[in-house]
Amino acid sequence: MTADTALPLHIRGLTKTFGDAAALVELDVSVPQGQVLALLGASGCGKTTLLRCIAGLMAPDAGEILIQGQVVADRNRCLPPERRKLGMVFQDYALWPHMTIGENLAFPLHMQGLGRSERSRRIQWALELVGLGGMAGRSPDTLSGGQQQRVALARAVVGQPRLLLMDEPLSNLDKSLREQLALEIRTLIDELGLTAVFVTHDQQEAYALADRVAVMQKGRIAQLAAPESLYNAPASPDIARFLDAGTLLEGQLLHQTLLLGGQAVEICPQYAHQGPVQVLFPRRGLSLDAEGPIKGSISQRVFQGEYYAVRVQLENGPQLKMQVSDCPPVNTPVRVSMNAEALCAWSSDGSPIDIKLKPQPFAIPA
Numbered sequence: 001m002t003a004d005t006a007l008p009l010h011i012r013g014l015t016k017t018f019g020d021a022a023a024l025v026e027l028d029v030s031v032p033q034g035q036v037l038a039l040l041g042a043s044g045c046g047k048t049t050l051l052r053c054i055a056g057l058m059a060p061d062a063g064e065i066l067i068q069g070q071v072v073a074d075r076n077r078c079l080p081p082e083r084r085k086l087g088m089v090f091q092d093y094a095l096w097p098h099m100t101i102g103e104n105l106a107f108p109l110h111m112q113g114l115g116r117s118e119r120s121r122r123i124q125w126a127l128e129l130v131g132l133g134g135m136a137g138r139s140p141d142t143l144s145g146g147q148q149q150r151v152a153l154a155r156a157v158v159g160q161p162r163l164l165l166m167d168e169p170l171s172n173l174d175k176s177l178r179e180q181l182a183l184e185i186r187t188l189i190d191e192l193g194l195t196a197v198f199v200t201h202d203q204q205e206a207y208a209l210a211d212r213v214a215v216m217q218k219g220r221i222a223q224l225a226a227p228e229s230l231y232n233a234p235a236s237p238d239i240a241r242f243l244d245a246g247t248l249l250e251g252q253l254l255h256q257t258l259l260l261g262g263q264a265v266e267i268c269p270q271y272a273h274q275g276p277v278q279v280l281f282p283r284r285g286l287s288l289d290a291e292g293p294i295k296g297s298i299s300q301r302v303f304q305g306e307y308y309a310v311r312v313q314l315e316n317g318p319q320l321k322m323q324v325s326d327c328p329p330v331n332t333p334v335r336v337s338m339n340a341e342a343l344c345a346w347s348s349d350g351s352p353i354d355i356k357l358k359p360q361p362f363a364i365p366a
């Protein structure tokens with residue numbers, strides 16, 4: 001057994017096809033002890049299929065899945081879920097309505113063959129962990145959505161799983177509860193030293209909970225990175241677009257000049273690549289600045305509480321998306337400056353280009 005195969009989760013060459021649709025394509029991924037992996041991607045990219053294969057709810061066509069070094073699925077075998085020693089949390093809580101909360105939690109412990117006193121000790125421990133101590137006798141339908149999801153979490157951890165799997169665990173809750181529960185789940189995972197994988201299509205949820213985010217596209221992992229790296233340096237224009245990481249513009253590189261929407265931008269240093277490029281201007285790299293070199297006017301501003309989501313219409317074409325703490329009314333002429341380090345660019349074949357803007361980037365038309 002290699003160091004990799006002994007990890008809490010190690011997946012090699014996982015493939016699953018439904019008729020003509022390839023849901024997973026030779027997918028490799030590992031999760032180290034104590035880390036949380038988010039599977040993020042657009043609808044139909046294969047997130048749920050991957051989670052279901054890990055859980056044992058679906059058998060892959062090829063490849064293998066190892067949990068703590070034990071092969072749970074490969075060409076010859078597919079262990080059923082109850083033999084994988086996993087905890088699962090579902091989007092719709094999936095509590096058994098005819099059982100009390102205590103009975104819901106007792107079920108996985110029964111399956112493990114634990115005696116009555118150990119069961120009640122563990123149930124009390126798990127309910128206290130999620131702030132619901134003393135509620136064991138209540139019925140699930142007497143609880144709020146947030147409380148029900150806490151019970152589902154307690155049920156998932158009560159059996160001390162080797163791996164915690166969660167399928168869109170926060171998507172049924174309202175925004176403030178989502179943020180609060182995301183923090184609570186992360187704290188609980190850290191306190192118990194759990195390793196977890198969860199599915200989401202909400203990037204805020206991925207950033208809040210995960211150590212690493214796997215962005216999935218067409219059954220493959222297109223990028224695997226820590227939340228900050230992913231957002232600041234998406235690996236391709238497609239991922240930048242999916243994350244809505246800023247303004248993506250088509251341009252042309254010509255010697256030391258980048259032509260963008262009718263404006264000439266000087267780049268530094270000179271880059272050997274010539275021809276069409278796609279350039280990402282991240283929101284956080286742009287600011288309203290009376291001394292800024294980029295000229296435009298406010299075309300949209302939406303108050304978001306902590307900040308304004310703003311669009312600036314540039315002279316000669318494109319709009320820039322920005323996030324600023326204060327913003328003048330629509331149609332006000334403004335100037336914009338940008339942090340040259342924040343720029344990302346790709347050539348037409350999708351390979352990243354390391355270009356930096358000069359400190360005074362835009363040659364403003366007179």
Ligand SMILES: Nc1ncnc2c1ncn2[C@@H]1O[C@H](COP(=O)(O)OP(=O)(O)OP(=O)(O)O)[C@@H](O)[C@H]1O
Nearest residue numbers: 018021022023042043044045046047048049050201
């Ligand atoms: N049981 C099934 N039968 C046929 N096709 C399926 C089945 N399950 C998934 N698929 C197909 O496999 C692909 C991946 O589906 P999957 O549910 O894994 O995507 P997803 O990323 O979880 O999407 P969503 O966010 O909408 O749940 C899709 O093309 C889907 O239509």
